[in-house]
Amino acid sequence: MSSAQPNTSQDAAGRQPASSSASAAELASTKITLLEKLRRFQDFPIKGINFIDILPLFQDPTVHEKLLRALELQVLHFASASKPDVVVGLDARGFLFGPSLALRLGASFVPVRKQGKLPGPCVTATYEKEYGQDYFQMQEDAIKPGQKVLVVDDIIATGGSAAAAGSLVKQLGGELVGYLFILEIPFLKGREKLGGVDTVTLLETDD
Ligand SMILES: O=P(O)(O)OC[C@H]1O[C@H](OP(=O)(O)OP(=O)(O)O)[C@H](O)[C@@H]1O
Numbered sequence: 001m002s003s004a005q006p007n008t009s010q011d012a013a014g015r016q017p018a019s020s021s022a023s024a025a026e027l028a029s030t031k032i033t034l035l036e037k038l039r040r041f042q043d044f045p046i047k048g049i050n051f052i053d054i055l056p057l058f059q060d061p062t063v064h065e066k067l068l069r070a071l072e073l074q075v076l077h078f079a080s081a082s083k084p085d086v087v088v089g090l091d092a093r094g095f096l097f098g099p100s101l102a103l104r105l106g107a108s109f110v111p112v113r114k115q116g117k118l119p120g121p122c123v124t125a126t127y128e129k130e131y132g133q134d135y136f137q138m139q140e141d142a143i144k145p146g147q148k149v150l151v152v153d154d155i156i157a158t159g160g161s162a163a164a165a166g167s168l169v170k171q172l173g174g175e176l177v178g179y180l181f182i183l184e185i186p187f188l189k190g191r192e193k194l195g196g197v198d199t200v201t202l203l204e205t206d207d
């Protein structure tokens with residue numbers, strides 16, 4: 001994909017894609033709607049974690065549509081100013097919206113999965129997250145050298161998961177153009193692990 005301008009024509013499904021004329025007021029109102037839908041569960045999955053549940057964002061189709069539209073608009077803010085060739089979504093909650101967003105952007109979707117789930121030759125990266133250590137994998141032929149890649153996930157907490165996904169993209173020769181998250185937990189300073197790569201988050205927690 002090489003277009004540096006927002007697409008103003010309809011997509012294959014006949015939807016009006018995001019345009020720069022979409023008002024800041026609409027986006028601000030969407031953010032309030034989305035924030036109100038988030039739920040908190042104290043001490044899940046382990047004691048001391050204030051778990052933020054994003055699943056209600058997908059229960060109501062109107063809210064789900066607002067979320068996708070807002071994320072599509074956020075992509076226009078990346079400094080690379082071009083749509084990605086590939087959207088990489090992280091296991092498991094990045095799979096809830098990554099494929100839909102990729103379709104809207106005319107990009108392919110590639111999953112990063114936890115170790116042992118993907119068939120064939122894979123690249124692997126280990127990482128620490130808010131509640132433990134894990135391994136991520138990506139299929140070796142999933143990204144072609146030089147493709148522009150956007151990594152997406154629901155939440156950036158410590159940034160460990162996202163940084164590991166970025167390292168997989170780079171191992172395969174992809175050009176990591178940015179990270180996009182629905183929600184950031186700022187006090188955990190996850191951005192600091194992302195090596196200065198362009199990072200956009202739709203929502204922030206204040207807790
Ligand atoms: O910034 P970090 O500290 O790395 O944390 C963020 C990650 O943690 C959660 O996933 P989790 O590993 O719980 O897996 P799940 O999506 O399968 O529940 C979340 O969906 C992010 O992927």
Ligand SMILES: Nc1ncnc2[nH]cnc12
Pocket residue numbers: 049050051052053129130131155157158185
């Ligand atoms: N506090 C949190 N809530 C939900 N998902 C998370 N992933 C990492 N930290 C999280």
